[in-house]
Amino acid sequence: MKPDSKVTMNAPLLSVFVSRIALAFAAFIILAVTAPSVQAQGIVVMVNGEPITTYDIEQRTKLITLTTRKAPTRQQALQELIDDRLKIKEAKKFGVDLSASDVDSAFAGMAQRMRISSDQLAQVLQAQGVRPDTMKFRLKADTAWGALVRGRFKQSLLVGERDVQAAVGENPSGERTESYEYHMRPIVLFVPRGSSGAVEQRKKEAEALRERIQSCEEATRVFKSLRQASIRDTIVKTSADLPPNLRELLDKTPVGRMTAPEVTRQGIEMVALCNRQVTTADTPAKRAARDKLFAQKYEAKSKSYLEDLRKRAMIEYKQK
CATH class of the missing domain: 1.10.4030.10 (Porin chaperone SurA, peptide-binding domain)
Structure with a gap:
């Protein structure tokens, strides 16, 4: 009976002691975690x-x-x-x-x-x-x-034509560099991933089609009938909208023909040039000048x- 009574007597004291340690430890953790945060949030x-x-x-x-x-x-x-x-x-x-x-x-x-x-x-x-x-x-x-x-x-942010012409060194009433409007239809021959042999085969197929096709109408008919191929809707871009390398490529491509096949993530891609005509839209130099003047304003x-x-x-x- 005596040992039991001893345990009974000391249990509340032990509980209080443990609780105080736990509270002290918890307070320490809270201070350690929150003190930098409070300081950081000053x-x-x-x-x-x-x-x-x-x-x-x-x-x-x-x-x-x-x-x-x-x-x-x-x-x-x-x-x-x-x-x-x-x-x-x-x-x-x-x-x-x-x-x-x-x-x-x-x-x-x-x-x-x-x-x-x-x-x-x-x-x-x-x-x-x-x-x-x-x-x-x-x-x-x-x-x-x-x-x-x-x-x-x-x-007030509008950029005047005279300012643009002056920026590119053009005579307002004189000659201007030509800008073109391109009507294009992107074409893709899909290639299964991880097949290098299939890439070469599809590229040869694209080259043969490129030599044969003479118009966008023919390209539309042929590529819509091909399996694993797609010809997209017509896209219209001006000279100023295109990067220099693509602009140069399209200028060398006869209307109705396709650009050289290029291997991409999707497969073999080409562009059918349906039309190319002179436009009054900005040339690349004028677009750059206009954008720069607008940015300054x-x-x-x-x-x-x-x-x-x-x-x-x-x-x-x-x-x-």
Whole structure:
């Protein structure tokens, strides 16, 4: 009975002792985990009532370093964050409010231009310590701001023909370099993956068809009847829309004929040139000049607009 009573007497004391140890240990874990987080989330600036934290600055610094290969100063990263909040709020004021799906689409578009998936882009960012949401926030600001500036100042951003001609060194009333409009139908001969012999066989087949076919009408009839082949709808592009290598290739291809077969991921691809005619559309040089002049006007308007927003904004610094 005595040993049992001893256990009974000490059990509450042991329970309290263990509980205190557990609480102390838990408190230690909480402090270890949350203390850096609280510090990281310390508010540095309030922009029209919206906070920017030290964590935001840290993330933006990593993002700028990743995208520019140059580490910014803390002030540069902070200024970008302030500007982005002003851009988003001003755009929303005029009805330009991107949804989460809009931002995800912009993120996916960025990944596609890099020839990777959205998940792969997210992994690339995370490997560098950048949260995908950090990139998405900047994309939201840039996309909304671009739409706002182009929409509000559309007329003042227009580039005059005389300015373009002067930029490319043309005489406004004189000769101009010709620009062409191309009517094309892409063609694909599909090849099973992992079969090098089939690639060569299909390429020879494409060469034979290229020699035989003399018009787009004939190409349409032949390729629609072939198995494992496709001729797509007509695409219309001008000289300024095409890369130099493809433009040069089409200029050398007689109308009604096809370009030389090219091995791609899909199989063997060619282009049937259905028509080529002179157009008044921009030449490549004029398109480049027009785009450059527009970019200059846009940057100037964007800069002055943003400076005005900064002057009118409520920006309160909490800590340096």
